[in-house]
Amino acid sequence: MDCSYFRSRLNQFVDAELGYLEVAELQGHLSFCPDCAAELAQLSEVRGALAAWGEVELGAPLGFVERVAAAALESKPGTVQLGRVVGDALDALDETLGRIPLPGGRTIPVKNLLGYGIAATAVIIQVERYLRRMRELKPS
Amino acid sequence: MPASNLHKWATLPDPTPADLTRAAAGDVDAFTTIVERYQGMVYSVAYNVLGNHTDAEDAAQEAFLRCYRKLAQYRSEATFSTWLFRLALTASVDYQRRERRRPEPVEIPDIAGGEPELGDGISAATLTAALHDLPDDYRVPTVLRDIYGLPYQEIAELTSRPLGTVKVMVHRGRASLRLRLQAERGL
Numbered sequence: 343m344d345c346s347y348f349r350s351r352l353n354q355f356v357d358a359e360l361g362y363l364e365v366a367e368l369q370g371h372l373s374f375c376p377d378c379a380a381e382l383a384q385l386s387e388v389r390g391a392l393a394a395w396g397e398v399e400l401g402a403p404l405g406f407v408e409r410v411a412a413a414a415l416e417s418k419p420g421t422v423q424l425g426r427v428v429g430d431a432l433d434a435l436d437e438t439l440g441r442i443p444l445p446g447g448r449t450i451p452v453k454n455l456l457g458y459g460i461a462a463t464a465v466i467i468q469v470e471r472y473l474r475r476m477r478e479l480k481p482s
Numbered sequence: 483m484p485a486s487n488l489h490k491w492a493t494l495p496d497p498t499p500a501d502l503t504r505a506a507a508g509d510v511d512a513f514t515t516i517v518e519r520y521q522g523m524v525y526s527v528a529y530n531v532l533g534n535h536t537d538a539e540d541a542a543q544e545a546f547l548r549c550y551r552k553l554a555q556y557r558s559e560a561t562f563s564t565w566l567f568r569l570a571l572t573a574s575v576d577y578q579r580r581e582r583r584r585p586e587p588v589e590i591p592d593i594a595g596g597e598p599e600l601g602d603g604i605s606a607a608t609l610t611a612a613l614h615d616l617p618d619d620y621r622v623p624t625v626l627r628d629i630y631g632l633p634y635q636e637i638a639e640l641t642s643r644p645l646g647t648v649k650v651m652v653h654r655g656r657a658s659l660r661l662r663l664q665a666e667r668g669l
Contacts, residue, residue, distance in 0.1 A: 353656065392624075
């Protein structure tokens with residue numbers, strides 16, 4: 343097997359997604375291929391740098407806390423806002439009902455299905471109204 | 483799987499139950515204390531996901547407002563910092579999907595505690611510039627995977643993309659970063 347086969351597996355290797363035999367096969371190749379070994383070292387270095395960067399705490403901009411506090415004051419619990427009530431209800435629904443798996447590993451929240459259902463119903467009602475109106479206008 | 487950076491934030495001291503109860507009841511002063519304590523964590527998450535300061539501030543503010551509204555739903559099965567960290571991630575990814583990314587020159591963020599050690603010849607400026615230049619489709623999953631150590635399945639759910647697509651995006655993001663960092667070091 344050539345290097346392209348092994349290079350395509352380096353990401354799976356660092357993600358610990360290869361089986362025991364695949365790891366052994368890759369390590370065998372790396373032991374005598376300096377180019378692939380160098381690519382793995384660079385890949386590991388990038389991941390190491392990213393992980394280290396995740397430990398770094400960045401400073402929020404000046405006045406950030408005050409701006410958040412002012413915004414919180416405006417949206418104080420107890421102030422009824424329709425959008426917020428609907429949003430919170432949908433979030434609660436999402437957490438309760440979970441997600442539906444689709445082919446290809448994709449998942450969608452159940453609340454989206456409810457949304458699609460409502461939209462489809464609205465379209466059907468409009469089409470039905472349109473057809474009825476056409477029938478009424480048709481000369482007998 | 484990389485070690486998750488969730489563990490770092492999970493060690494931040496949680497607010498006292500009394501503070502949480504007061505904030506959940508709408509006490510803005512108690513809530514402000516929470517914002518002061520966790521602003522660095524939430525802002526860092528938003529900056530890393532969004533790649534610029536303007537969007538990061540908006541998303542971080544949105545994360546704290548969600549926290550304010552949902553505090554009554556917080557249960558202590560997870561530490562407060564872990565719960566807030568998840569809220570910050572979700573708010574940032576939602577913001578990225580909803581808003582068009584604002585073009586902004588790379589500006590080195592203020593780092594608490596001085597220049598970090600990221601590896602041989604890799605500076606914070608180099609890494610943030612390389613991340614900034616990645617297309618959103620590559621940067622967001624790569625950040626979630628390699629900076630925050632999220633499982634691929636969770637990234638797929640957060641970003642509403644198929645699992646296979648997410649993996650390809652992370653692989654391409656890593657490849658772009660690798661080539662960029664190599665070029666910067668003149669290797």
